[in-house]
Amino acid sequence: MINMFTKLENIQNVTESENKVVQYILTHPDSVMTMSIKELSEACYVSTSAIYRLCDKLDVDGYNDFKIRLSHSLTEYTKRKGNIDYNFPFKENQTQYQVLSSLKENYEQTLLSTFDLFETDEIRKVVSRMQKSKNITVYTSANNIFFAQSFKMQMQEIGVRVEVPVDEYEQRLLATTSGPDDLAIIISYEGRLINIDLISNLLKINNTAVLLISSSDYQIKNIIPNYRIFMPSYEHKYVKLANFSTRLSLLYILDGLYSCYFETDYKNNLEKRIKYAQLSGASKNE
Incomplete structure (x- = not known):
């Protein structure tokens, strides 16, 4: 709850x-x-x-x-x-122990806050849509590409194809060719994705279902997303040491989606993951 x-x-x-x-x-x-x-x-x-x-x-x-x-x-x-300062979790002249302890507390509270924002019924609907979707495409900015690609790899290891377009042209192209049987996952903490307005408009024209993963303060101009998963909105958009909290929150969300999807057909997905891992590992050794 x-x-x-x-x-x-x-x-x-x-x-x-x-x-x-x-x-x-x-x-x-x-x-x-x-x-x-x-x-x-x-x-x-x-x-x-x-x-x-x-x-x-x-x-x-x-x-x-x-x-x-x-x-x-x-x-x-x-x-x-x-007393957690999510933008400046450690201060000048702190010891290494203090720095590491501050980060640990930041991470613990980030996970707790992200968990609090999960709506299990919404997660169930997203996973169900993922299962029915012909194509799943993740649109995000450079800061989050690594996490999106990690999610892509996990899903491919159980036989689900996920696209993560990197450059602006590829993002526009995939949005243009999307359809009502597809799912678009837009990751944008506060709208830093350069193409977001154009992409969202193309997705709307093509009747593509959209999952928005963002802070609760952010709204896409062109569309109302079909599904939403929130990241805690504690970090300032620019004035901070790094995206410590946002990165961990996003990793937890994407791992959560993968895990909940995996759970829907646990035995079969486990067999596929082991099989694909063994085959890909064998080909590397040849």
């Missing part, structure tokens, strides 16, 4: 009144646990109906159910909201 605080952090299409409630809860998580809906509405200067509307958007059955889910999520949220 997705962490309720993570849901609040990433909720979209809320009114100004609803956003006041969201921000109050995120800022005062412990206090909200003992508040009635009337007390919360007075603290946020909003009507109780705004809180009920927010509960509906969070897919919970009323305010009491909302507080129960908040309570279950509080320990994990408090741990994750520690």
Whole structure:
């Protein structure tokens, strides 16, 4: 079950009144646990109906159910909201031990946050679409090409062909020739893929299903994706030491898709992977 605080952090299409409630809860998580809906509405200067509307958007059955889910999520949220600076996880003049410890904590919290953002029903739908798709193509920028190619290799090792076009022309060409039986996976944390507007428009024209893997803050201009998987949006787009958190989050997501796909026909996929590995290894030794 997705962490309720993570849901609040990433909720979209809320009114100004609803956003006041969201921000109050995120800022005062412990206090909200003992508040009635009337007390919360007075603290946020909003009507109780705004809180009920927010509960509906969070897919919970009323305010009491909302507080129960908040309570279950509080320990994990408090741990994750520690003093981690995702943009600058280590500082000047730290020891090597301190640097490595800071990175470890960054990675641990990144994995936890990414896991919190997984919607298992959405993952199930994506995997089902992957199984039905004639072609799967991953569109991404240079920073993420390695991870996309690793995903491509994993899928090919169980007999599933995945394309990862690298240069702009190839990306445009594959988007142009895509169709309604295909699946396009667009990876873009905040829209750094150069061709993204053109590619997304071509995919829309060709009725190609789209899975968008991005931060929750990012929206593609031309289309509403058929599926979405979120990366935690803690890193600044430019002002940071490196993409420590984003890279690990993306690796976890792609490995998760591969693993969930693998699980749908575990025995057969395992046999194929071992067979293909043995054959490719034998050809290398010849």
